[in-house]
Amino acid sequence: HEDNLVFILCQKELRGNIRVHCRVRPILHFDHIQGSPTTNRVHGPEESQETVFDEVKPLLTSLLDGYNVCIMAYGQTGSGKTHTMIGSRSEDPTAAVQDSQQGIIPKAANELFKLISEKPADSHTVEMSVVEVYNNEVLDLLARDEDGATVGVKREVITTCTGTSEVPCLTYELVRSSAEVMQLINSVLKLRSHSPTLVHMDSSRSHFIVTLTVSSKSPDALWWSPRCSRAASSRTSSPASSPCHSPCHSPCPSPRPGITQPPIKTKLQLVDLAGSECVGMSGVTGAALWESSCINRSLSALSDVLGALVERRPHVPYPNSKLTHLLQNAIGGDATLLIMLCVSPTQRFLAESLQSLGFGARARQVQREPSRRKNTALKMK
Numbered sequence: 001h002e003d004n005l006v007f008i009l010c011q012k013e014l015r016g017n018i019r020v021h022c023r024v025r026p027i028l029h030f031d032h033i034q035g036s037p038t039t040n041r042v043h044g045p046e047e048s049q050e051t052v053f054d055e056v057k058p059l060l061t062s063l064l065d066g067y068n069v070c071i072m073a074y075g076q077t078g079s080g081k082t083h084t085m086i087g088s089r090s091e092d093p094t095a096a097v098q099d100s101q102q103g104i105i106p107k108a109a110n111e112l113f114k115l116i117s118e119k120p121a122d123s124h125t126v127e128m129s130v131v132e133v134y135n136n137e138v139l140d141l142l143a144r145d146e147d148g149a150t151v152g153v154k155r156e157v158i159t160t161c162t163g164t165s166e167v168p169c170l171t172y173e174l175v176r177s178s179a180e181v182m183q184l185i186n187s188v189l190k191l192r193s194h195s196p197t198l199v200h201m202d203s204s205r206s207h208f209i210v211t212l213t214v215s216s217k218s219p220d221a222l223w224w225s226p227r228c229s230r231a232a233s234s235r236t237s238s239p240a241s242s243p244c245h246s247p248c249h250s251p252c253p254s255p256r257p258g259i260t261q262p263p264i265k266t267k268l269q270l271v272d273l274a275g276s277e278c279v280g281m282s283g284v285t286g287a288a289l290w291e292s293s294c295i296n297r298s299l300s301a302l303s304d305v306l307g308a309l310v311e312r313r314p315h316v317p318y319p320n321s322k323l324t325h326l327l328q329n330a331i332g333g334d335a336t337l338l339i340m341l342c343v344s345p346t347q348r349f350l351a352e353s354l355q356s357l358g359f360g361a362r363a364r365q366v367q368r369e370p371s372r373r374k375n376t377a378l379k380m381k
């Protein structure tokens, strides 16, 4: 069809270890798509949520094997990032989303708890945090007011003495099932900023980051009922981390030093980025224009970070934006990182689609240390 694009993706250098998939959202009169090695995988418009998730599923196994994992959706506004990460929302917010319409986050939570159920009882606990980065501020979406209602509370990102980034006082909630994960996400999604634009009537104006921290006891510690889990059964602040600057952090005590090992913690970060936007096309003004400018600046900071990593520069500008500072451990650290590029294959969005593919190509050129396993003794039958 003359209005649509056929993507012919080609790439000279494929040297990095960041995986990049491209998802093309369906449009009317779509003919066909050709994929090639710019990305590790191209998901055509006809591919279901299930098929997309099949590619992601093995990462959940590696999470339980001791690797940090980050899955991030990137793309222009309206290209299908929220559809890919969370899934289609029904008109009726109280209605359950059909399995076939669920995105990566609910499916990943489901798979994670399925895998945990196959492990020895009480060997794993999962805590969850949810933040949004809105107008370059980090908001803790699980923080509650005195009536118990979730309210976005501003938090800072700091660099710890080990050079990693950390959010002191971030709220973590213990979750025991994928239903609990989705209940919490649905309760905070209403806090996420949305605005109508000329390109997308329900455009997300913030980056949305769900983190599931899995604590796994080493096999020799299974007899031990950890005091940490007692703390985690109520609401906690920053228990999953070791921020040396965090005033809220109280390290989990080892009950018998020298005999048991503390639990190993691995993180699954699921990121629905706000969409890059050409303000001329989206027609935003006033507060929405400021939001767009913050979104575009943070995405360009993300691209700068990738550029610095590609060139192996001694200084990587993570602190230039709250988004990159927050994602520092996943982008430059030891996490297995999958970027899902979302594109709308129409002539009208050619420049945005090329920009997204350029971002993906840059990510593919980053050569990082191979993902590191937290503890080789972790694998439990």
Ligand SMILES: Nc1ncnc2c1ncn2[C@@H]1O[C@H](COP(=O)(O)OP(=O)(O)OP(=O)(O)O)[C@@H](O)[C@H]1O
Pocket (backbone or CB within 6 Å): 024, 025, 026, 045, 075, 076, 077, 078, 079, 080, 081, 082, 083, 084, 088, 200, 202, 203, 204, 205, 273, 274, 275, 276, 342
């Ligand atoms: N692969 C797909 N299959 C079916 N519908 C899709 C697909 N991708 C996107 N859509 C639909 O397109 C619309 C826009 O998608 P979505 O809200 O996910 O965009 P977005 O990239 O998150 O936008 P923004 O950055 O502005 O928030 C939604 O109605 C969504 O259901």
